[in-house]
Amino acid sequence: MSRIGKLPIIIPAGVEVNIADNVITVKGKAGTLTQKFDEAISIKIEDNQLVVIPNTAIEDSSAKHGLYRALFFNMVKGVSEGFETIQEFVGVGYKVEVKGQVIEMSLGYSHNIILELPEEIKAESITERGKNPILKMRSHDKQLLGQVAAKIRSFRNPEPYKGKGIRFQGEELRRKAGKTAGK
Numbered sequence: 001m002s003r004i005g006k007l008p009i010i011i012p013a014g015v016e017v018n019i020a021d022n023v024i025t026v027k028g029k030a031g032t033l034t035q036k037f038d039e040a041i042s043i044k045i046e047d048n049q050l051v052v053i054p055n056t057a058i059e060d061s062s063a064k065h066g067l068y069r070a071l072f073f074n075m076v077k078g079v080s081e082g083f084e085t086i087q088e089f090v091g092v093g094y095k096v097e098v099k100g101q102v103i104e105m106s107l108g109y110s111h112n113i114i115l116e117l118p119e120e121i122k123a124e125s126i127t128e129r130g131k132n133p134i135l136k137m138r139s140h141d142k143q144l145l146g147q148v149a150a151k152i153r154s155f156r157n158p159e160p161y162k163g164k165g166i167r168f169q170g171e172e173l174r175r176k177a178g179k180t181a182g183k
Helices: 061-080 142-154
Strands: 016-020 023-027 032-036 041-046 049-054 083-090 095-099 102-106 113-116 122-126 134-139 165-168
Touching (some): 016 041, 023 061, 032 061, 083 142, 095 134, 134 142, 142 165
Antiparallel strands (some): 016 023, 023 032, 041 049, 083 134, 083 165, 095 102, 102 113, 122 134
């Protein structure tokens, strides 16, 4: 049995949870999220806590127990607090600019890269003299935010020699030594 799956999810004040026909809907101040779930688990709401219970009659219920509990926890946390990612653009001439729901990035290619954000994500760029440009994104949907952040990072993955590229703030890169000069 999953140790994470056994933990109850505390529903904070202002968050509303509805369950109907294997679909859970979580509503809060930041927005609304819905998620279909498998018949391998069942959900109970008791004393302002959400409890995920595996259906032992189904073979793979223990595998899905922790997964669905983590998904439901992220939904509750997302609609109450929200999630944020911070990405740093490291490289000479690398720039990022946010215009509404459109991000324009200059990453050393012959053209600028333009990415349109989903409406659930709010972004801002911070450019200070002498520092690397920073892109902050906030959303109530952790899965969508992670997908968009990974897409942005894929335009210029950090390289191991000079460390240039797009990285998450606080990320440790494994650096390699370059060629040695001389014979």
